[in-house]
Amino acid sequence: MTVAYPRKLNKSMGARDILKQVVSDRGIHLMTLNRYRYSEQRSCKDLTDVIEQLNGQPPELVRDLSHHISDESRHAMWLTDLLVELGEDVGTPPGSSYIDEFDRLVDREFFDPQRNLEDGIIAALAAINVTEKRGCEYFSAHIHALKEAPQTEENIKIRETIERIFPEEAGHVRWGNRWLAELARKSPENRQKVEQAKRKYIAIEQAAFESGMDIMLGAELRRVGKLLDIAETMPLWQRPQYLMDRLPHTLLAPDLQMTRIDLAGRVFKNPQMFMEKLVPMLLASLNGENNKKQKVTA
Numbered sequence: 001m002t003v004a005y006p007r008k009l010n011k012s013m014g015a016r017d018i019l020k021q022v023v024s025d026r027g028i029h030l031m032t033l034n035r036y037r038y039s040e041q042r043s044c045k046d047l048t049d050v051i052e053q054l055n056g057q058p059p060e061l062v063r064d065l066s067h068h069i070s071d072e073s074r075h076a077m078w079l080t081d082l083l084v085e086l087g088e089d090v091g092t093p094p095g096s097s098y099i100d101e102f103d104r105l106v107d108r109e110f111f112d113p114q115r116n117l118e119d120g121i122i123a124a125l126a127a128i129n130v131t132e133k134r135g136c137e138y139f140s141a142h143i144h145a146l147k148e149a150p151q152t153e154e155n156i157k158i159r160e161t162i163e164r165i166f167p168e169e170a171g172h173v174r175w176g177n178r179w180l181a182e183l184a185r186k187s188p189e190n191r192q193k194v195e196q197a198k199r200k201y202i203a204i205e206q207a208a209f210e211s212g213m214d215i216m217l218g219a220e221l222r223r224v225g226k227l228l229d230i231a232e233t234m235p236l237w238q239r240p241q242y243l244m245d246r247l248p249h250t251l252l253a254p255d256l257q258m259t260r261i262d263l264a265g266r267v268f269k270n271p272q273m274f275m276e277k278l279v280p281m282l283l284a285s286l287n288g289e290n291n292k293k294q295k296v297t298a
Contacts, residue, residue, distance in 0.1 A: 015141035037079035129176030
């Protein structure tokens, strides 16, 4: 079966590269922790929606999802306590939202749990599984970066909090892998459905991830390219409607424009941080993309 692992930003910047920069700037570091908090909090709502759609069937999956919600709620509580103790904001994080973009790209219009429950279950589990893998990748990289950073009291508190969360997130990945494997073993048709769902949600997750990281000139067109990648994982008859529904928002990208405005304001307030932290990260990403193009044309 396909094993889905998160891909790097433009195939050049890995989680450790990004988190090394993040932990070196307190403001960005605390903002990142608040994004974690928001993601854990929001996942409780999204998982509750899945349970309501299942309407009690199958009971074993409803039970496992309930335990999953309990874990995510506890993670949100730990991160909220930490941020309040550190005097950081616990409101909705500014800028592009990975979760909102992921939800926008999901093809819910083609699923009817009441008519075809198993297809809906496969889709939900594939979506949960790939996002949990991204979370594990970043929590692991964050712990590594904090071990390499100065061992201040604050950094130690942050690391200890993430170290409490990480094993449970890894358990969520194992739980999802097990469920998908069990569904795939039911029949050759089910195996094909699971494989197709994994490919689709890998493409959706990568597009959502890059949407929050890529703010440079031409990002709108790169988003369109990712949208086409997602459409290619779908049956031919679904592609036109999927693209027509999402293409206008992708091209206009209001969240991207707001992120650029917010970044411009931060640059004016702290140009040194922009030159020392953000520019090297953005250039590394662009260089990785250019190197990829050169290899293709060589």
